[in-house]
Amino acid sequence: MTLDEDLEEAAGAVVTDGTVHPGVRRARAWLSRVTEPGTVDFWRFVDDVGPVDAVRQLRSGRAPERIRSLAGARAAQDETLADLRRAERCDARLVIPEDDEWPALPLHALTVAVADEPDDHRRQSERTRAPVPPLALWVRGPARLDELADRSVAVVGSRASTAYGEHVAAELGHQLGERGWTVISGGAFGIDAAAHRGALAAGGPTIAVLACGVDRPYPAGHGALLHRIAEEGLLVSEWPPGAAPHRHRFLVRNRLIAGLTRGTVVVEAAARSGALATARRAKRLSRPVMVVPGPVTSALSVGCHELLREAELGAVLVDGAAHVLEEVGRLGADLADVPERPSGPRDGLSDLAGRVLDACPVRVGVSPERLASIAGCEVLDVLRVLPALELADLVQWTGTGWRLTPPPEEPPRAGR
């Protein structure tokens, strides 16, 4: 079936059982290759018209001029079947926002942040810094992406690390892994690798977010490590199989490391390190920035100390997993409108949070979209308050949707 035929069928299909039409996945695969990710306008276009119509408009030349110029000559090509086959060959798959597996909850921070970008593309953030959600994610490995991302922490730092930094990163990865938290990093030499290895050694989940295809071990020296992560955790990339690790892609990729996690820890970073960029991206997404200090005599700690000196950043010094969990375990600020004398978990909830809570069913979980329609608010608003409600243990994710957290079972009463 040609791409265009498949899209036409997908556009006309009426899906009721929650499955995703293969044409939708093919559309997202095509979008993941037709332009570099991280462009505000391109994401907005797809968000507005949907993936299937976005592809059809681009292929027929009906898309707006600005969007067509972003796609360029690639709009005429179609490598979707080859890409999907190539993924399948290495046990990878394309996870898309239409899937249950999509990590909607962590990524909602990007959706919220991209709304602040101006309309005029000349005034929008550069692609290497713009907070744009991914259009799709190529995922390699046995675990479910949404489940692993749910309780995850980014551990990042310099490639040219010292023995000290590697020791601390490995220890941190190990301690987080032991506690069932997912360590997310970039798979690079140095701190990234030490953090992944620490997590693997603890039998904990770990995700490497790559700036190249998930079938392409980069750096080459990390073939064995990345292979192991693919077997026990996940390799994730916005770029299709075979994509090369171009320099600028690392910067674009960093927003996903910050965006998928509940907070970012910088272990060792020189003065102008890429890890600092990831930390600032976490800050922009209102996620805690945590920093491991080091000797002031070490050039590899200069960047860390810079972060700790930036008062506006509000970075917190951490010396291990206990400190990290203190930060990422905190309630979101969205939960309450300055609560006064809260005496129960529902007291102090904002009006919005209360409405979303009221919208949650008792037994079968429902989607954020459904919650929004019941609560009478935007999906974005629902996504804003859900994390805090979850952390307050008021709602829970069933694997397919949100519901109220069941009350604890009454212990049987002892007779008097």
Added chain:
Amino acid sequence: MTLDEDLEEAAGAVVTDGTVHPGVRRARAWLSRVTEPGTVDFWRFVDDVGPVDAVRQLRSGRAPERIRSLAGARAAQDETLADLRRAERCDARLVIPEDDEWPALPLHALTVAVADEPDDHRRQSERTRAPVPPLALWVRGPARLDELADRSVAVVGSRASTAYGEHVAAELGHQLGERGWTVISGGAFGIDAAAHRGALAAGGPTIAVLACGVDRPYPAGHGALLHRIAEEGLLVSEWPPGAAPHRHRFLVRNRLIAGLTRGTVVVEAAARSGALATARRAKRLSRPVMVVPGPVTSALSVGCHELLREAELGAVLVDGAAHVLEEVGRLGADLADVPERPSGPRDGLSDLAGRVLDACPVRVGVSPERLASIAGCEVLDVLRVLPALELADLVQWTGTGWRLTPPPEEPPRAGR
């Protein structure tokens, strides 16, 4: 001449030329031995009735019961002449608040803080934590105490330091010394000694504030170091010559290290180190607390990292002298009542600061007491705003009093 005769003469003496009657100094010498320093009520009693009358009331039994109980049996003794002779033999002297050399400006923070202590002595801070100004200071060395304390920074830390901590402390002492800043510390092993040595190596001024007599090298292993400080800088103590370094005296002493300086730097400190107490004392005196981080794997940096994690403390991470001077060079917050668009140095001054500034004479310097009577405010208020006015270069200390800073000389105009 007996003490009582000397006091009687001092009480009746009319001093007009600014010199201090020897009986006043003898009274302060007596007070420095009759009770342990740091007691709120004892300091308030001396402040209220003056040193001469304080001694006479104590010796005649007319002092309030509470004050007499603080002095105890020692009130009957008099070792003042022996103490003053003993000081003289090691080139030391007793500097008292009535002297020009008294570091009134730095110590004013203690005077301000002690005013907050409650009247009921059972609710006052413990002596090891109370912010009480010293009654007198035994000073050994050639330099003037007020001049050295004017631009000074405390560098403190653990005795059981590592090579890393000592390196950093010595480097910091050296850099501060090179820039003409006085390094003040406690003369102890480890970080203290490294900071003193760094300052001495740079030919910079340094002060060791001791918890024993200034004639008594303690620790014994620091005989040579303390001797050198006495020759090139100053040894300072609240305790009279021969006093032993009792354990609790170190804690009482720490308030002077914090109080004499514009800010305190902690270089290495274990979890419950005395250096942390000094840092918290600096904070209570509204002086910047600065902290040098270290490897998170080092037990000697645990205390430092604790300080940096205490949000309320507002401690700033520093990696060297440049960072330190950024903090201690700042304008005091007392200067302005939220200035709006200041266009000249006088704009944005609080009403109080403006009145004190107006009270300053153009040529001959006058005392804070005189400024207070002209400005129609308390001496405490004058002491509160003077540091900020000085930092703004609006007033200057002539060596004998305060006056307006003379305008810069007009550069000769070049002919057209």
